[in-house]
Amino acid sequence: MRRIGVFVCWCGTNIGATVDLETVMEKARQMPGVVFAGDNKYMCSEIGQTLIRDTIVQERLDRVVVASCSPRMHELTFRKTAAAAGLNPYLVEIANIREHCSWVHKDKAEATQKAISLVRTAVAKAARNKPLQADQFAVTHRALVIGAGIAGIQAALDIGETGFEVDLVERTPSIGGRMAQLDKTFPTLDCSACILTPKMVDVAVHPKINLYTYSEIEAVEGYVGNFEVTLRQKARSIDKEKCTGCGICYEKCPSKVDGEFEEGMSKRKAIYVPFPQAVPNVPVIDRENCRWFTKEKCGVCKKVCPADAVDFEQSDQLIKQKYGAIVVATGFDLVDLDEFGEFGYGKHPDIITSMEFERLVNASGPTGGKLLRPSNQEPPRNVVFIHCVGSRDKSRGKPYCSKICCMYTAKHAILLKEKYPKSQAYVFYIDVRTAGKEFEEFHRRAVEEYGAAYLRGIVGKVFPSGDKLLVNGVDTLSNQTVELEADLVVLATAITPRRDAAALGRMLGIGTDGHNYFVEAHPKLRPVESHTAGIFLAGTCQGPRDIPETVAQAGGAAAKAIALLSKETLLSDPCVSNVNESLCTGCLACLPVCPYKAISEKTITEKVHGQERRRLVAEINNALCQGCGACSTACRPGAMNLLGFTNEQLLAEVDAICL
């Protein structure tokens, strides 16, 4: 017979007020195998843990059930407690009587019945728990950072500073990300390039940071401490070693296309450097638009290059590398405005996004920093800004708040007034949200010192009228319709994760939410970790945020990665799947469902009636398996069994709960 101890936690009044814990303990004492039931106001406290430790020893407990909060909170705590008293940590079971019971019920009698049932379930499972041993494995002391916006740059610098090798992978030809496109930054109005460029240069010269621009992740295998990643370094068509960055090539190139960095508002060449401060300052040939690659003629760049750096023969390179930790920092895109016909985006050149506005006021932008109407290159006088375009819009856009738009629009209103003191900014808003250090003050300045007119309301339609734009809206405070004549309309467009974020997430085995933001392991307590051990999140790929928050989070992600890289070895989680070879038919239905590629096939030989038979069975790589259980649901005959959650344990739980 087992000797099971049940430890019931009051969690102050969190549990104690809703569940009659005396009754729970009394019932627990009658459950099969239970030899002890005790309680404490806070079982996770030092006194509570001491109670558990002492009781394990005094009562010679061989299984422990803690009836408390979610195992995601304190399972690890109580496992350590049990281990300290000499018990295998995997012999501890948690009955979640807080999140699953006291927090969601009001009726004390009912909640008490449910708590008893949950304890009975945990006791039934605990009785079948087996001691499990964690394996040790070595850690690769090298980090990978994906995406080189401000988040990736900061994370790479922080990791590199501690002496670990970092590979920073950026898809576009230069690092810098969105921040490189911005003009001034709220709330201090310092120039974005002035604070970003030094960091970009630091990355370029850092002895521990290896930069892979114009590169992407091709495949990810392995597991925490030992990820195996294949990078594709796309052919730049320029020999980086020879190029001096003189720029003659792109001066002479005859092929022009819309420039991505300028949001399509000016042209770049087929051979180009995306912006003057680009790192590395080495051009790239966009082969889709280069005449040499499309029509096999031209070759002007090659002829004019004094360093003979142009190399049409270059091909993509696949690079395989092992990493101990990965930081994902792939940033954001803007939502598609096709769905928002009423704002007329794309129908008139003077209707622009906020990002385009950033470029129009930027000294290195298409107008050299002169804010001019795209339609006629005249200075604008009346400018209408519209908040929440695609944000907080359940039906057509994103239900969430993009968080930065209130602030950058206030910034835009200020910049407008500074450029043209006679101009007038009108801002249509739903709410103004300025929670942040110095944010409210900044917004008030836009209103009080710079005279921005804020109109609470919704814009119904923007349409051209003569050489102006007419903006029809409702002022919901006065309940009056307003019609404004504008020279320029700026749409504060909602931000979304990169369009291919979900695909990258699948490659990495990390989850995305309904909007494709990467999901953190815990919204409060583990905000920079993904659900997959060893993969961390930084910046806007995890949710909308501004630069200071992005940088802080990147530092946090770097700290987590550093803590991991500093370890020589790691302990594996022993809750992995296990193949019962005598049941396994070798159908391999489990293989494609495993998100961590932990399953392979192998041939075994067995003797049946004196005959040697060779047959296929599934095999688990314990280091790769994350214990998700997908395989065990795919396996029809029940040959796949997840240790810690075996079929036997789960059935015992079902029986106990249905009792």
Add this chain to the structure above:
Amino acid sequence: MKAMLQKIRKEAASVLASGEADLVLGWGKGPLWWQSYPAFIEEEKETGSLTWDPFCVPNLSKYLLEELWVKQKVALFLKGCDALGFNQLLQDKRVDREKVLIFGIPCSGLIDPQKVERAGLHQGLHSVEHQGGELVFSYKDDQKKEDPSSFYYDKCLTCRHPNPVVFDMMLGDAVAVNPQERFAAVGELEKQDVSERYRYWERQFSRCIRCFACRNVCPACSCRECIFDLTDPRWLGKANVLSENQFYHITRAFHMAGRCVDCGECARVCPVDIPLTSLNRKLIKDLNELYGEYDAGVEPEKEPPLITFNPGDPAAFLES
């Protein structure tokens, strides 16, 4: 009919004589008119006992599971529905295609003895065979000719693949394919409200005697040890109660999802006439609607819907 029988015997004799196969799986005649049973032929001289008549309904492919361990190469005859089942075994990696020689039999439909009995044609009946477009019933000194259409098995009426989709050699010309709509019964059930439907299935499952014939005959049920036979853990209780019957059927139906080839064998062998076809077809229909058309058993190389991850798969649970 006769011509096919001759071909069957000739091919069987030839592969055994040449040593190309060391076992032939076919059908042999039992003592009664409706009895055509699986026959295991190892010697050329026994091939004369092979039969082919409208009652050769058992699918021979599941015997491969055991026979392939002890034989070098097994030759067998597969009708249209049998071939689908064979492909399912292939997909589940339960048979080695290299060790099997398949003779395909295009099948114009087999005869349900119960329908013969119900028509009162069984007294003194000796044999039944197709001749031209007719069904000939032979008695001691008499013959009756009938239109076969009212005697086919239900499963044959909706058969979409009477011509085997996998074979090494086809023994006859392809037959015409014109199945009745197979989801009609499911459609009728879907019209009922949930509680009505629940009661309907309760009534069906309460008849089940858990003989496991449906599972045993099923080509998609090829596990070494079925979970319903395990004792540790014991998934299925032994008590003769409705809930255990329901558990068995719901679980098996899910094990069949995306794998049932709709051969109709389970429903055919059920001694208490449980409409298992409707259960299986409901899942086929739902999967088709959710993940696109998929016809289990037709292309075994194609990844089945439930073990394939497609970024475009519906994920209603994720969309908040």
